[in-house]
Amino acid sequence: MSNPGLMRRIPQPPTSVLVCIKVVLCILPIAQISIGSVHLNDCPRQHYIPIYLIVVGVFGLILALLACLPGSQPKDDNSSTFNLICRTWNSLVSFFLLCWFIAGNVWIYTIYQPNFNKNTTHVDQYCDKTLYQFAFWTTTLVYILLASFLFISCCIIVCFYLCGRADPDDAI
Numbered sequence: 001m002s003n004p005g006l007m008r009r010i011p012q013p014p015t016s017v018l019v020c021i022k023v024v025l026c027i028l029p030i031a032q033i034s035i036g037s038v039h040l041n042d043c044p045r046q047h048y049i050p051i052y053l054i055v056v057g058v059f060g061l062i063l064a065l066l067a068c069l070p071g072s073q074p075k076d077d078n079s080s081t082f083n084l085i086c087r088t089w090n091s092l093v094s095f096f097l098l099c100w101f102i103a104g105n106v107w108i109y110t111i112y113q114p115n116f117n118k119n120t121t122h123v124d125q126y127c128d129k130t131l132y133q134f135a136f137w138t139t140t141l142v143y144i145l146l147a148s149f150l151f152i153s154c155c156i157i158v159c160f161y162l163c164g165r166a167d168p169d170d171a172i
Helices: 004-009 017-039 048-068 080-107 129-164
Strands: none
Touching: 017 048, 017 129, 048 080, 048 129, 080 129
């Protein structure tokens, strides 16, 4: 069913473009690690939020680095041990990120609109505004991008269906 010749005919972007895309995609995990580290003790209301940011940033960078390995690129010979190890590790990291993302959703959305003002009488209700809003919007961005991807995919499928429909008088 798979056609290995099809992969050879698809034009690949230049290496410089791929490098630029990967660098841009690494900016968000680096920002997550930085903000989580700087504000590690600044959210007693939900102390897992900065830890969530650090872990998702580190594993996001690991996933980006794994994509740079030669074993992660589709080749004709996918049966080598190195390719199998790369694909297995990539799958495990992706599964861990999915589970960690779900946990992060629980930690972030359950305290929605925490108290951003640090008060000496009720310190346990406080969460740093920069930390919380960064975690909230990066998590919400995933849902926005997912919804956009699904919407565009559905539009493309509908277009293929409408453009590919045969007229009744066509000889099929």
